Amino acid sequence: MRTLIFAVLCAAAVQAGAQERPIAFVGATLIPIEGEVIENGTNPLRPTPFPGTRGKSAALLRAHLVLAQENCAKVADRKLTADKRPPRNLGLEAMCEALDGRRIVHHHTHRHDDVLTVLRLAREFDLRVVLHHVSEADLVAREIAEAGAMASIIHAPASARRLR
Numbered sequence: 001m002r003t004l005i006f007a008v009l010c011a012a013a014v015q016a017g018a019q020e021r022p023i024a025f026v027g028a029t030l031i032p033i034e035g036e037v038i039e040n041g042t043n044p045l046r047p048t049p050f051p052g053t054r055g056k057s058a059a060l061l062r063a064h065l066v067l068a069q070e071n072c073a074k075v076a077d078r079k080l081t082a083d084k085r086p087p088r089n090l091g092l093e094a095m096c097e098a099l100d101g102r103r104i105v106h107h108h109t110h111r112h113d114d115v116l117t118v119l120r121l122a123r124e125f126d127l128r129v130v131l132h133h134v135s136e137a138d139l140v141a142r143e144i145a146e147a148g149a150m151a152s153i154i155h156a157p158a159s160a161r162r163l164r
Contacts, residue, residue, distance in 0.1 A: 037106045041114035058117050065125050068095035098127055108132045112139040119147045 044050045044057040051057040071092040074085060097103035105127045107118045115134060122129045131137070131151040137144060144151055 039108045041109045068092045072096035106130045110135040112136040
């Protein structure tokens, strides 16, 4: 997972009334919002140690989220004695925070099919997601809006898009 989840991000947010919203630029009142940064789509297509395919990247992330769910449940189970609890795992603990809504998951993604993969995972695991770059957001704008996902979008005319 080290190649997929590569950093903890501290993003900037602007306060609008009582509501906080992550933004892609710095301005107004700054409020730090931590989150996991995950790459999917094109970046993990590189050779080993990267996953190599989009499908494998999504499958590895899903497996990691399932493992984190199981670990979180065991850690939270007060009935388990100390010797029955799993050893401390900071990577899984960070994902526990994402799974219970305390941490935002930032996805670096471009293609519309990769965006849909992120939205499916977000729905399955009840994750709060922010999509970054999202070059093909216009192709899945309805799905992004219906999911309630936030996005930092690179807008370019279709003729200027790089093949990703």
